[in-house]
Amino acid sequence: MxxxxxxxxxxxxxxxxxxxxxxxxxGRTVEDAADKVKKLPSDILxxxxxxxxxxxxxxRVLAQFYERAFLEFFLDEPPLLxxxxxxxxxxxxxxxxxxxxxxELQLIQAWAEAARLDALDLCAQLGVEVxxxxxxxxxxxxxxxxxxxxxxxxxxKFTIQDQLAMTKADARTLPNILRERYEDFGILTLRRPxxxxxxxRGICIAQTPLPVIVVQNEASTAQAFTLAHxxxxxxLGESGIIGERKPTRQPIERWCDRFAAAFLMPIDVVTALVGxxxxxxxxxxxxxxxxxxxxxxxxxxxxxxxxxVHLRYVEEEFYWNVKKPQFDxxxxxxxxxxxxxxxxxxxxxxxxxxYTGLVLEAWATGRISNHNAAEYMGIKRIxxxxxxxxxxxxx
Numbered sequence: 530m531x532x533x534x535x536x537x538x539x540x541x542x543x544x545x546x547x548x549x550x551x552x553x554x555x556g557r558t559v560e561d562a563a564d565k566v567k568k569l570p571s572d573i574l575x576x577x578x579x580x581x582x583x584x585x586x587x588x589r590v591l592a593q594f595y596e597r598a599f600l601e602f603f604l605d606e607p608p609l610l611x612x613x614x615x616x617x618x619x620x621x622x623x624x625x626x627x628x629x630x631x632x633e634l635q636l637i638q639a640w641a642e643a644a645r646l647d648a649l650d651l652c653a654q655l656g657v658e659v660x661x662x663x664x665x666x667x668x669x670x671x672x673x674x675x676x677x678x679x680x681x682x683x684x685x686k687f688t689i690q691d692q693l694a695m696t697k698a699d700a701r702t703l704p705n706i707l708r709e710r711y712e713d714f715g716i717l718t719l720r721r722p723x724x725x726x727x728x729x730r731g732i733c734i735a736q737t738p739l740p741v742i743v744v745q746n747e748a749s750t751a752q753a754f755t756l757a758h759x760x761x762x763x764x765l766g767e768s769g770i771i772g773e774r775k776p777t778r779q780p781i782e783r784w785c786d787r788f789a790a791a792f793l794m795p796i797d798v799v800t801a802l803v804g805x806x807x808x809x810x811x812x813x814x815x816x817x818x819x820x821x822x823x824x825x826x827x828x829x830x831x832x833x834x835x836x837x838v839h840l841r842y843v844e845e846e847f848y849w850n851v852k853k854p855q856f857d858x859x860x861x862x863x864x865x866x867x868x869x870x871x872x873x874x875x876x877x878x879x880x881x882x883x884y885t886g887l888v889l890e891a892w893a894t895g896r897i898s899n900h901n902a903a904e905y906m907g908i909k910r911i912x913x914x915x916x917x918x919x920x921x922x923x924x
Contacts, residue, residue, distance in 0.1 A: 543588055543602040549577035550607045551595040556632040565594045596636070613639050619782050620728055620772025630727050634770060637721055641734055641741045644884060645717055647905055649739055651887040654896050659738045660715035668764050670784040678791035681764065685710040689795050692827055700827040704744075704752040711756070712883035715739055716763060718756070720879050722746045730755045731771045733762040750829035751860065757792045761785030790836040793828050802826070803842060810844045813851075831856040873916035876906055882921075889918055 552562055552573075563570045566587045575581045583591065592599040601608060613635050652659050666684060668677050682688055687710050695703065708718040717739050724731065724745035734741040742759040744752055755771065762769050767781050800806070802822045814837065819830040826833065834852055837843045877885050885906070892902035892914075899911050908914060 543582065544604060545577050545579040547602050547604055547607060548583075548588075548591070551592070551597045551601065552577070554597070554607075554610075555595040555636075557595060562591060562594065566590050613642075616732065616734060616768035616770055618770045619779060620770055633723070633727055634729065634732070637724065637727075637743065638732060638734070640721075641717075641719055641732060641743050644719060644880070645734065645736070645739050645741050648717055648884050648887055651891050651897075651905070655887065655890055655894070657887070660713060661738055662714050662716070662763070666764055667766065670765065670780045672784075674784065674787045674791045675796055677764065678788055679795065681760070682792065682795075685714065689798055692793075693798070693825065695827055697824070697827075701749045703827055704749055704756055707753060707756045708881055711742065711760065712881060716760070717741045717883060718881045719743045719884075720746065720881075728772050729770050730773070731759050733759045733767075733769050733771070735763050735766050735768045748829070748860070750827070750832065753793060753828070754789050754832050757789035758785045760792070761788035764788070786835075787839060790832065790839060794826055794833065794836045796840065798826065799836065799840065803837070806840060806842055810838075810841045812844050813847050814843050829856075831860070873913070873920035876908060876913070876917050877920055880906060885917065885921055889921055892918075 552559075559570045559573045562573045566573075566583070568587075572581070576583050588602055589599055592602065615631060615635055616638060618634075649659065651657075663684060666677075666681055687706065692703070711718050715738060719741065721743050722745055724743065725747075730745060730747065730751075732741075732743040734743075740763045742756065742763070744755050744759070746752075747755060758771060762771075762781070762785055765781060765784065769781065771782075771785075799822075802825060803818070814834070816830075819833055823830040823833040831852075834843065834848055834856075838845050838848050880888075888897075888902055888905045891897045891905075892899070897905070899914065903909065903911060903914050906914060906917060908917075
């Protein structure tokens, strides 16, 4: 029997300075990189100092881990990258800002901005006119939120009666319905679960045409509120990174919170369900009333109580001292919303129907190749692209 001769792994001549630059650019630690390629931290440092060299396979893994092109490792100097200015951060931090978190948020923002440019390019290739928000729906923070919310719902063709008519089971799909209506308005809606670990509920990039909203995997009721809040940012023309809902003196955040509440819980419907506003806010409200009215409106009891405080039905102290800690505990235990184990549905949920439809149409008409279509969707395997197409056309 002939012996099998195994060839040694191919050794790649790379620039060690670029290897270190790519790791630091991505915000990875030496320990992170070592763990990724199953080596010791000292090995990573040796590669970055030029004392030894990674194999071809190891360098490929690191390029993917650092989210840089593999061929960059061969450059004499790091590529010139335009600095990305992080959109205004309306999160309420406890303590100092974590630079690593800011780096992660910048990368998500860059991903969202790249998706926007890709979508605009695909629209141009396909001859698709990008829908735009009517100028009559541009507001400032002095605008009345009740009137603004009513006008926007009418334009979106999703009335409060449509919302009230949803079954309890259908209420889980409210975020998807809002995303579809937003995309008809020319708003690109994306989803990134990793926003949660960065204490961000969403990101809004209020550029025109095709502004972008990025949300995380919250419970459906919480995600609907975040989507409504981010819509408020777009209507104001103000980008932002949004965090936990807490009292704020920021006029932009205060307006967007109140707009979101008015959008999902119009004052006339709240009055019909709860009754006329009392002369003075009452000290408490029962859980039974909160749950009954919230269930009818297809919102969370948390969002409803905030709305009732804004409308002066209930004293603020009841919310902050009694109910807010309870809501926080429940929300921390809540199962995340909408993550499908089936990759066809998952990628579609991440990129949204507008973007996914553009990619599939450009692919089907031969304007982009299989490889390009996979790159647009952020996937590696063509059979996954077929799965996305089957998922999309089955609806």
